[in-house]
Amino acid sequence: MSTTIQLTAYPGKIASRTVRHVHRFRASSGTNVVILLLLLILCGCKHRQLTTPTVQMDIEPEFWIRVLLLDDVTACTLKTVSPFSVLSDMAALPTEITENRYNQTNVPMRFELANGSITIDGKTFTNEKVTIFPDDPYIFNLNGGDYRGKLKLIVNPDGNSFDAINLVPPEPYLAGVVGAEMPGYWEPEALKAQAIAARTYCFYIKKRFGANREWDMKQTAAHQVYRGISAESSQIWQAVNETKGQVTSCKQSDGPVDIFPSYYSSTCGGHTENSKNVFGDSFETLIGVPCPYCQDVAKPKFFFWPMIQFDKADVTARLLERYSQLEQLGEIKYITTAGQTNYGEFARLTKIKLIGSTGKSDFLRAEDFRLAIDPTGRKFRSTICQIVELSGKWAFFSGRGWGHGVGLCQCGAQGMAREGKNAQQILSYYYPGSVIISIY
Numbered sequence: 001m002s003t004t005i006q007l008t009a010y011p012g013k014i015a016s017r018t019v020r021h022v023h024r025f026r027a028s029s030g031t032n033v034v035i036l037l038l039l040l041i042l043c044g045c046k047h048r049q050l051t052t053p054t055v056q057m058d059i060e061p062e063f064w065i066r067v068l069l070l071d072d073v074t075a076c077t078l079k080t081v082s083p084f085s086v087l088s089d090m091a092a093l094p095t096e097i098t099e100n101r102y103n104q105t106n107v108p109m110r111f112e113l114a115n116g117s118i119t120i121d122g123k124t125f126t127n128e129k130v131t132i133f134p135d136d137p138y139i140f141n142l143n144g145g146d147y148r149g150k151l152k153l154i155v156n157p158d159g160n161s162f163d164a165i166n167l168v169p170p171e172p173y174l175a176g177v178v179g180a181e182m183p184g185y186w187e188p189e190a191l192k193a194q195a196i197a198a199r200t201y202c203f204y205i206k207k208r209f210g211a212n213r214e215w216d217m218k219q220t221a222a223h224q225v226y227r228g229i230s231a232e233s234s235q236i237w238q239a240v241n242e243t244k245g246q247v248t249s250c251k252q253s254d255g256p257v258d259i260f261p262s263y264y265s266s267t268c269g270g271h272t273e274n275s276k277n278v279f280g281d282s283f284e285t286l287i288g289v290p291c292p293y294c295q296d297v298a299k300p301k302f303f304f305w306p307m308i309q310f311d312k313a314d315v316t317a318r319l320l321e322r323y324s325q326l327e328q329l330g331e332i333k334y335i336t337t338a339g340q341t342n343y344g345e346f347a348r349l350t351k352i353k354l355i356g357s358t359g360k361s362d363f364l365r366a367e368d369f370r371l372a373i374d375p376t377g378r379k380f381r382s383t384i385c386q387i388v389e390l391s392g393k394w395a396f397f398s399g400r401g402w403g404h405g406v407g408l409c410q411c412g413a414q415g416m417a418r419e420g421k422n423a424q425q426i427l428s429y430y431y432p433g434s435v436i437i438s439i440y
């Protein structure tokens with residue numbers, strides 16, 4: 001059956017959930033003093049009133065975020081808790097959309113590519129783009145992960161694979177990001193600062209790059225980590241909903257106030273870095289600031305990182321894999337620091353000089369060098385370190401901090417929130433001169 005329908009945004013809610021903490025005390029003559037002390041301590045603690053999470057689904061389609069969930073695949077498995085529609089654009093009539101209904105629920109369904117077309121439960125869709133639209137509560141499970149919104153499948157131009165893209169309103173998207181980026185039990189104002197930073201970053205990337213492709217964001221740290229519903233909690237929803245529509249902005253050097261790429265990283269190590277030295281862009285608000293806050297929040301084993309070593313051949317291979325222009329260097333023989341920012345007791349490497357067996361040399365930004373050698377960044381955690389040759393290997397030692405160090409320091413935000421600072425104060429500290437504005 002085919003019908004013509006209009007795609008619109010829709011409202012939605014999940015069941016309310018209230019978290020209560022029940023404290024019971026049994027009085028006895030010998031414990032009265034202890035109880036009194038406990039009560040005094042408890043009364044002094046800040047109580048966290050958790051509100052009922054409301055899933056914000058009702059917003060104009062122009063604000064929806066398109067998240068790339070699967071890239072270049074030939075099959076995937078979908079499951080829904082409600083019936084769903086499969087909508088496909090009519091190539092000849094772009095304003096018309098055909099709808100096919102599927103009433104199976106809680107049944108894993110295989111979506112496959114066959115002869116350049118997507119087949120769902122045996123039915124072939126000849127259109128290169130199909131959208132899966134679950135009924136209320138607008139939830140689907142893709143390859144084991146739960147997400148809100150819709151799922152769009154797009155066959156790649158060569159017809160050999162397809163991409164899967166989650167179309168999701170910004171607030172449920174951000175709940176899946178903030179909960180993946182910060183523990184839900186952190187201070188509410190730190191979570192709100194993270195929500196605003198993540199919202200700003202997402203809309204910056206969407207605006208800058210989204211028009212030229214079918215998706216806005218990757219779901220990895222390449223952009224920002226998004227784990228869908230599994231990252232959600234009452235605290236996370238509270239931070240997202242209380243900052244609904246808020247982004248941070250700054251005066252551009254050659255224009256009006258606008259949003260900027262509000263980078264953030266885990267632990268700056270004591271001083272954040274100028275974006276120019278790390279990403280090569282220059283925004284007036286992305287300058288380094290001292291951060292006395294993260295050291296008390298991050299565990300020592302995460303604030304400082306242990307010496308790591310890599311085989312020289314591996315380092316050459318990994319650099320070549322990402323930077324083919326280095327081929328002319330041959331085997332990398334010398335790695336030296338060509339630029340660094342000094343902060344007194346430590347320095348962050350910003351530029352690396354590579355000299356090869358052919359005698360030729362080249363330079364890389366230190367952050368690019370780090371991620372080429374360790375793309376996960378889990379071992380080679382930051383560029384606050386020193387480099388030496390040790391027993392025929394490259395060794396990196398005296399490491400501190402985790403991440404690129406530009407913009408908001410997440411552990412620092414938690415430290416500031418613990419000291420009573422609010423989200424606005426945290427953001428204007430790490431993004432000097434920035435102002436929070438509402439975009440919807």
Ligand SMILES: [Zn+2]
Pocket residue numbers: 267268269270271291292293294295409411412
């Ligand atoms: Zn910090």
